[in-house]
Each structure stands twice: as structure tokens, then as C-alpha cells.
Amino acid sequence: MNKIVPIDAQSGSNSMDAYDIERVREDFPILKQHIYGKSLVFLDSGASAQKPQVVIDAVHECYETYYSNVHRGAHFLSQKCTDVYEQVRGQIATFINAQSENNVIFTSSVTESINLVAQTWGRKFLKKGDEIIVSEVEHHANIVPWQLLQDEIGFDIKVAKIDDQGEFLLDTFKALLSPKTKLVAITDCSNVLGTILPVKEITRLAHEVGAKVLVDGTQGIVHIWVDVQDLDCDFYGFTGHKIYGPTGVGILYGKMDVLKSMPPYQGGGDMIDKVSFSGTTFQEPPYRFEAGTPPIAQVIGLGAAIKYVSDLGMENISAHEQGLLAYANELLSAIEGVQIIGQAKDKAAIISFLIEGTHPFDVAAVLDRQGVATRVGHHCAEPLMDRLGIVGTVRASFGLYNNKDDVDRLVAAIGRAKELLL
Amino acid sequence: MNSITPQYEDYADALEMIDDEDMRFEYIIDMGKKVKDEDFPEALRIDPNLMHGCMSRVWLCDEVRDGKHYFSGFSDAIIVKGLVAMMAGSFSGLTTDELQELTTGHVRRLNLGALTTQRQVGMMAMLETFKKFGLAGGGTIAQLRSGSA
Numbered sequence: 036m037n038k039i040v041p042i043d044a045q046s047g048s049n050s051m052d053a054y055d056i057e058r059v060r061e062d063f064p065i066l067k068q069h070i071y072g073k074s075l076v077f078l079d080s081g082a083s084a085q086k087p088q089v090v091i092d093a094v095h096e097c098y099e100t101y102y103s104n105v106h107r108g109a110h111f112l113s114q115k116c117t118d119v120y121e122q123v124r125g126q127i128a129t130f131i132n133a134q135s136e137n138n139v140i141f142t143s144s145v146t147e148s149i150n151l152v153a154q155t156w157g158r159k160f161l162k163k164g165d166e167i168i169v170s171e172v173e174h175h176a177n178i179v180p181w182q183l184l185q186d187e188i189g190f191d192i193k194v195a196k197i198d199d200q201g202e203f204l205l206d207t208f209k210a211l212l213s214p215k216t217k218l219v220a221i222t223d224c225s226n227v228l229g230t231i232l233p234v235k236e237i238t239r240l241a242h243e244v245g246a247k248v249l250v251d252g253t254q255g256i257v258h259i260w261v262d263v264q265d266l267d268c269d270f271y272g273f274t275g276h277k278i279y280g281p282t283g284v285g286i287l288y289g290k291m292d293v294l295k296s297m298p299p300y301q302g303g304g305d306m307i308d309k310v311s312f313s314g315t316t317f318q319e320p321p322y323r324f325e326a327g328t329p330p331i332a333q334v335i336g337l338g339a340a341i342k343y344v345s346d347l348g349m350e351n352i353s354a355h356e357q358g359l360l361a362y363a364n365e366l367l368s369a370i371e372g373v374q375i376i377g378q379a380k381d382k383a384a385i386i387s388f389l390i391e392g393t394h395p396f397d398v399a400a401v402l403d404r405q406g407v408a409t410r411v412g413h414h415c416a417e418p419l420m421d422r423l424g425i426v427g428t429v430r431a432s433f434g435l436y437n438n439k440d441d442v443d444r445l446v447a448a449i450g451r452a453k454e455l456l457l
Numbered sequence: 458m459n460s461i462t463p464q465y466e467d468y469a470d471a472l473e474m475i476d477d478e479d480m481r482f483e484y485i486i487d488m489g490k491k492v493k494d495e496d497f498p499e500a501l502r503i504d505p506n507l508m509h510g511c512m513s514r515v516w517l518c519d520e521v522r523d524g525k526h527y528f529s530g531f532s533d534a535i536i537v538k539g540l541v542a543m544m545a546g547s548f549s550g551l552t553t554d555e556l557q558e559l560t561t562g563h564v565r566r567l568n569l570g571a572l573t574t575q576r577q578v579g580m581m582a583m584l585e586t587f588k589k590f591g592l593a594g595g596g597t598i599a600q601l602r603s604g605s606a
Binding site for chain 2: 071393394396397400403404411412455456
């Protein structure tokens with residue numbers, strides 16, 4: 036399953052009424068903050084999302100009442116901490132519909148998840164003359180790890196294209212596929228344009244030529260319901276802090292046969308079966324890829340975040356965000372001089388924009404003074420900026436806690452930016 | 458160095474008198490708007506004068522006359538343009554030795570709390586560049602970077 040729930044752009048009402056946004060907002064203490072004397076409008080969740088009280092409490096409770104190292108301690112606290120920690124692995128597996136909890140590897144971030152695949156699977160299976168495919172909308176984290184490996188191995192990196200609206204061009208992608216293609220490393224949602232990529236179809240096509248597929252789910256997992264078995268991807272990575280969990284924890288899902296074929300990533304404690312100076316053997320996945328003390332409290336916090344999101348329901352969250360997106364799109368489109376960058380048909384609740392005659396940094400600075408937090412710049416997607424012929428954008432990225440008032444405040448702040456800057 | 462330059466004192470006094478952060482922010486925007494394209498001609502907006510590491514593009518030049526450094530600069534963003542104008546105006550007309558006496562405290566006295574941390578870091582980087590120009594006896598940003606100034 037990889038879908039967004041459409042909503043009537045005009046009314047935006049049914050699902051938004053069913054979704055009690057004001058109650059949801061109560062769960063996020065930071066939203067009560069005032070910035071420069073103005074109530075906070077947080078539209079930078081695409082960079083890092085705010086945390087509900089249950090996540091803050093879970094991390095706090097862990098450190099306060101049962102924290103200990105996991106897996107090997109011969110005492111009560113270690114056993115309890117291990118139990119809670121390992122339950123999260125199962126929770127994640129259920130959340131993304133992985134075959135089992137053993138398909139779920141804890142990493143420090145999605146960046147590490149991708150680097151793990153590059154340095155283990157990539158180093159073992161990619162050869163000179165092979166090809167891998169990325170897309171024009173990738174974050175640097177899904178470009179640079181492959182370039183670093185390319186420098187050593189000498190495979191080719193092909194780039195799948197988008198059109199001027201930010202729509203993924205499936206036909207041009209198909210044309211890039213060949214028996215030489217060994218990997219397609221692609222995001223399911225552009226962090227700049229919000230474009231939802233057809234990763235299920237991309238995966239099917241890639242598998243037809245025998246290529247593996249890695250999906251960078253950093254943005255997608257936050258906005259759309261992900262089912263890795265339905266997608267049939269070989270790897271799926273995402274990060275904890277964008278899905279309302281703590282920083283310092285990421286996930287790599289992998290199909291078991293693929294994971295078993297991969298050598299360890301980092302060496303250290305916990306990932307070994309037996310160590311001796313005559314030779315060392317390693318654990319089975321997922322532990323083979325988890326060297327050293329893991330981010331224990333962060334994993335437990337992520338578990339609380341996944342439960343929170345699951346309780347709200349991804350379909351409800353998606354419908355709510357789609358309503359906001361439609362509302363914001365309608366209002367921003369009506370402002371003279373505002374250009375929305377990225378108008379794909381399937382979009383997550385991310386709006387990049389420019390105001391004619393202004394620099395995006397100036398606009399974001401004025402928005403900030405109005406209490407509206409956005410992100411500005413190339414968003415770690417410089418190749419996409421080059422493709423679009425721009426230096427950067429102002430990006431408003433919505434989360435499950437944003438409401439129509441936030442959109443209205445954004446619109447008012449844009450008006451103020453125009454007054455001050457033009 | 459008790460007094461830096463008359464222009465520095467003017468800016469510091471003006472910003473001190475504005476007790477509202479939003480107004481101070483708008484003052485900087487106004488400063489940026491006052492900088493006209495012809496104040497820093499296109500011919501100077503070239504790579505050798507471009508500062509690296511800035512979120513917007515910033516060009517800086519140093520002209521040395523009678524042993525004193527006169528700075529000018531430009532940016533494609535209005536706020537940064539205003540800051541560059543204030544920094545260049547504040548610290549122009551100083552000798553190499555006087556430039557070396559400048560500290561981050563001198564920049565802080567300009568009372569630019571309305572700016573984000575990133576921009577304040579940019580201001581400090583600009584100050585360091587002025588001091589480097591002083592030590593190098595002029596030149597371009599590119600020459601400072603390569604050590605050939």
C-alpha cells in the first residue's frame with residue numbers, strides 16, 4: 036500500500052472534522068510557545084517534526100525508571116529495558132508490514148541506513164560497468180553515499196527525470212532500465228516538491244531487470260501509509276525524528292534473503308557470534324548490522340511515536356494533511372507573485388514557493404519574525420535546484436498538528452513579506 | 458580603540474534607540490533597500506569577490522587608500538545587503554592595526570539581536586574577513602582564500 040487519501044479541495048471538511056485537530060495539538064507542548072511575542076506556527080516538520088508528550092514521557096520514563104544497557108545484562112533493569120527496546124522492533128515491523136521484526140534494523144538515521152546498504156550490499160554486489168539509478172529529486176543522503184562508492188568501484192549512476200511540474204517521468208525511468216541496472220535508489224516523496232513517486236511501479240519495473248530497490252522513505256513514511264511487502268522493495272529506510280520520534284534513531288528494513296547476503300557494516304560488540312584471534316563469526320540479521328550500544332532511549336521514544344501515529348491512523352493523518360495542502364494551495368495560488376514550486380498530481384503536504392522579486396532567504400526571515408517557522412535554501416537537494424534553475428525555495432512542510440489557522444498565518448506572513456521586501 | 462568610525466557610532470546609536478526588535482529588523486531591511494545596484498556594479502559581482510559559505514551570495518571588496526581600508530559589498534538578498542552595508546560602512550577607513558583591534562564585541566554593540574544566529578555568525582565571518590584584508594594589505598576574497606593576497 037502506498038497511497039494518499041484524496042479530499043475535496045473546496046470543502047476540505049469531512050475528514051478534517053473527523054480528525055480532532057485541536058485535541059491533537061494539545062498533545063504537542065511546544066506548540067504553546069510564543070516566538071517574538073507571536074504564537075508559534077511550525078511549518079518545518081519536513082526538517083524535523085515536533086514531539087508529542089507521550090514521546091517525551093517515554094524517553095523520560097526510560098531514563099528515570101528502567102534505563103540500562105540492552106541484550107546482555109544479567110539483571111532486572113537490563114532485562115526490562117531489553118524487552119521494551121525489542122518490542123519496538125516488532126512495532127515497527129507491524130507499522131510497515133514487514134515480514135517479521137528481524138527485517139528491521141535500528142540505525143542512527145536514514146542517512147546511516149542508506150550508507151549501510153551502500154557499504155555492505157553495494158560494496159559486495161556492485162561492479163565496474165554496473166549501473167544504478169537515482170532520481171532528480173533525491174536528497175543528498177541518497178546521492179552522495181553512492182558517489183563515494185562509485186569513486187572506488189566505477190559503476191555508473193543514471194538519473195531518472197521529472198517534468199517541470201515535479202512529476203516523476205515513469206517512461207524515461209523505464210528507458211534507463213537495462214540488464215546492467217543493479218540498484219534503483221529512490222525516494223517515495225520529494226522533500227522539496229512533495230511529489231509522491233510511484234515506488235510500487237518503479238519497484239516492479241526494476242525487478243523485471245533483476246535490480247534491487249532501495250526506497251528512501253524519510254518523507255513518505257510521515258505522510259502516506261507504507262506497506263513494504265506490498266511495495267515489494269528490497270530496502271526501505273526512514274528516520275525517527277521526522278515521524279514525531281527522537282533524533283538519533285533510524286530504521287532500515289530489508290528483505291531477509293538480501294540482508295543475509297550482506298556482510299556486516301561496522302564491527303564491534305553485539306553484532307558478533309564468536310570472536311577469536313583465529314577468526315570471528317557474526318550474528319544473523321538484524322543484529323549483524325547493529326554494532327555497539329544502540330540508541331536505546333531513542334528507540335523507545337520512537338516506539339511511543341509510532342504508537343501515537345498508529346492510534347491516530349495514517350489514513351486519518353493523510354486525509355487531514357491533504358485537506359490542509361488543498362487549502363494552502365488554493366490560498367497561496369491566489370497571492371500575486373507567489374510561485375508554487377512543484378505541482379505534481381500526487382503530493383504530500385509540502386509546499387515550496389518563491390515570491391517574485393524577492394530572495395527566499397529574505398522571505399523566510401520575515402516569516403520567522405511573524406512567528407512562522409519554515410525552511411529555506413536548497414534543502415539538501417542541489418541537483419534538483421539546478422534542474423529547476425533556482426537557488427532555493429521557501430518550504431512550508433505540514434505535520435499532523437497543523438491546522439487551517441496555521442495556513443492563514445502563513446498567508447498573512449507572506450503578505451507582510453511582500454510589504455516589507457518589495 | 459574607544460571610537461571606531463563616525464559611521465559605526467551612528468549605526469550603533471540608531472539601533473540602540475530602536476527598542477523594538479521588529480523595528481530593528483525592519484531598519485536592516487531599509488538599509489538593504491537603500492543599496493542600489495549601481496553602488497556595487499555588476500562588474501564587481503564576480504567569483505573572486507564572492508564570500509563562500511553564505512546562504513545568499515555576498516561579494517566584498519577592499520580598496521586601500523593612504524594605508525586605510527575602505528570596504529564595499531553587495532548581496533542578492535536584501536537583509537544581507539543591509540548588513541553588508543552596515544558592516545562595510547562601520548569599519549571602513551581603518552588602518553591594518555586598527556582592524557586587528559576589532560572584536561566580536563564591536564559587532565555585538567550594533568545590537569542586531571533581531572537577526573537569526575546564522576546571520577550573526579555571518580556578521581562575525583565578515584568581521585574576520587575585514588581583518589584578513591587588513592593583514593594582507595588588500596586584495597580579493599579569492600586571494601585571501603588562496604593565501605596569495
